[in-house]
Amino acid sequence: MAEVDLQNTAFMQAVSFVNHTNRNVFLTGKAGTGKTTFLKYIVQHSYKKMAIAAPTGVAAMNAGGTTLHSLFWLPFGMYIEDYELAWNDDDNHIYNRRRLFGKVKLTKQRRALLREIDLLVIDEVSMLRADTLDAIDAILKSVRRDARAFGGLQVLFIGDMYQLPPVVKDKEWEIMSRYYPSPFFFDAKVLREQPPILLELKKIYRQSEQTFIDLLNDIRNNCCSPQQLALLNSYHRPDFAPPEGEPYITLTTHNHRADTINKKELEALPGKPMVLKAKVSNDFPENLFPADMELTLKIGSQVMFIRNDSGDERRYYNGKIGYVKHIDTAESALIVEFKDGSDAVEVKREEWENIRYRYDRAQDKIEEEVLGTFAQFPLRLAWAITIHKSQGLTFDKAIIDAGSAFAAGQVYVALSRLRTLDGLVLHSPIPLHSIRTDQQVAHFSSNVVAEHEVAALLEASQRNYAGHVLLQAFSWERVADAMATLEGDLAARNIADQEEAVQFIRALLLDGQSLQQVANKFRNQLDGLLNRQEPTDYHRINERVSSALEWFLPKVDAELVSPLEGHITAWAVKKRTKKYVEELKALLMDLKRKREQLRQCAVITEALEKGTDLQEVVATSKLAAAEVGPSDNESALVVARPKGDTKQISFELYKTGKSVEAIAEVRGLTKNTVIGHLIKFIGKDLEASELVEPDKLKTIVRIIRENPGKTAGAIKAIVGKEVEYHEIRVAQASISH
Structure with a gap:
């Protein structure tokens, strides 16, 4: 997991909303602000019984969860709660409430799972359709027998609405538009009645150039000035050919364009292509495949890692580009080298799991049941990929072919993959009409809590x-x-x-x-x-x-x-x-x-x-x-505790010189809670007199010793209002150590 910035106040407050309240939360933020890191942190530091899901198979695999359709056994199609069905071929893809519950087979185990989940995390929520969320709400209310939104289940939505939108066909929208103002998840009926709290991560970690950050922000907010557009298009180099050994990747809008580039570059390499087949076991549907079933490579192929190194050395990360140096089919291993000076690595097949959540009543836990596995080298050809597949990745150098961007947010997603403007090459100029933001998205996003x-x-x-x-x-x-x-x-x-x-x-x-x-x-x-x-x-x-x-x-x-x-x-x-x-x-x-x-x-x-x-x-x-x-x-x-050591986090912040009040603000805690964390370190790494004024501490210690066995409440009655409970606890800790 990426290193967590414990001094990021917005990050730690969002953690507290998830862990210590039952409010529904939408966590958003520009590209590179740490939304993926936040999800991983919650997985590691929450005591709640949790299920993680996403609208698409690729997003679900990246999040370490399952698809929403798999979790809720949803049929594929459109959900309109009170739609009058004609029961002919024209509406067999439309589900009203009655047809939905006729299709969803809720076994005893499935009902138990949906009743017992405390927290549902939905990642990449920009791609979630409003009608899908309403179908999920209907199922949860029925199973949990609770009329509140989502049957009382807490939902954490994570995503950036300025990125890729939901997929809705024109014929679907003809019907859906009669019931929904937009296809976005926030226009689901359940959220119009009870909106989530909107929290935003604002500190950008991917980019550091202010000019580039300002450009991305204005493209995102649909207010790109003529000067900024001119700056952007100054990187247009139609005849650009990457120098030998320079790891440029082309980001394009269409699959066929990416496939054509990769095929052409592969054929241009000398030598015989080698086909490396994935190993699939048990239940792993093709639509969930996280990598190519057949990976065709040659020596010298430009490749990109599609997951982080699972080993302790963290030799590569999702999005890192390298070159195939050696292929050993007998040993099922590859050697990939890099141009950034880092050591070449041996790469073996990695295994992805298709999971299903189940509730273990005896242990009162939500468990992951592995239905099947997919084993393949965690690589893809990387002369080109689609902008859609680049979401969440980071590149040093990229050729962007987005002049014909057809969906709002595509230009922003493509540009925001880069660390710096110096790594940018535009294959085609970006016209102003390709930089557009949906006004409904802008209106919804304006509701972020100040x-x-x-x-x-x-x-x-x-x-x-x-x-x-x-x-x-x-x-x-x-x-x-x-x-x-x-x-x-x-x-x-x-x-x-x-x-x-x-x-x-x-x-x-x-x-x-x-x-x-x-x-x-x-x-x-x-x-x-x-x-x-x-x-x-x-x-x-x-x-x-x-x-x-x-x-x-x-x-x-x-x-x-x-x-x-x-x-x-x-x-x-x-x-x-x-x-x-x-x-x-x-x-x-x-x-x-x-x-x-x-x-x-x-x-x-x-x-x-x-x-x-x-x-x-x-x-x-x-x-x-x-x-x-x-x-x-x-x-x-x-009693299950958060997996992370929350006391250690407070102590580490204290060691940096932060005051108790500052730590409380950063972490979204009360002052007394932070002092409670620090008490653990008294007698080891911390003196009690650092937390309580020395003379007052001596007085409290004396009274405690004069009244052995007395509770904090009894001591408080003796010392009076001028002493607070946390000061008594500090004094007690100093005596015990």
């Missing part, structure tokens, strides 16, 4: 999310449904002592439904407290939740968990009960997770009342992150 408003919006969203977590903890619908399903299926089972088992499950179901009724009443009260017009009374909420937990937790153990554990033990030794016992164990894990969710509520409400460490609490108290171990009689609960 930089000075992001921090306040983030904090409010985090508090709303904490409230959502509390309400979900007291929601018993899924557990009750699981009990009811088990009870309904049991009558048809041929197991030992069936009638006794049925009576037990019915009694368990009644107890569960009784708890559910009480929980629903409490949720209504809690919802009222959380959504009052006046400032939220977190002290009252903490009191009410604490009282509720004192009542609920013993009931859950005495009426549900303990009886079920005893029933499992008794039925595990009977005949013909293996599947039944497995289902009982799954139900037991559901109950233990629910119990853990309830316990976490006390931590959340206490933090809300104190106004401290909210982000850290949300991260560690995520409902779906609780996992239960395999023990039948004891819960071995582990």
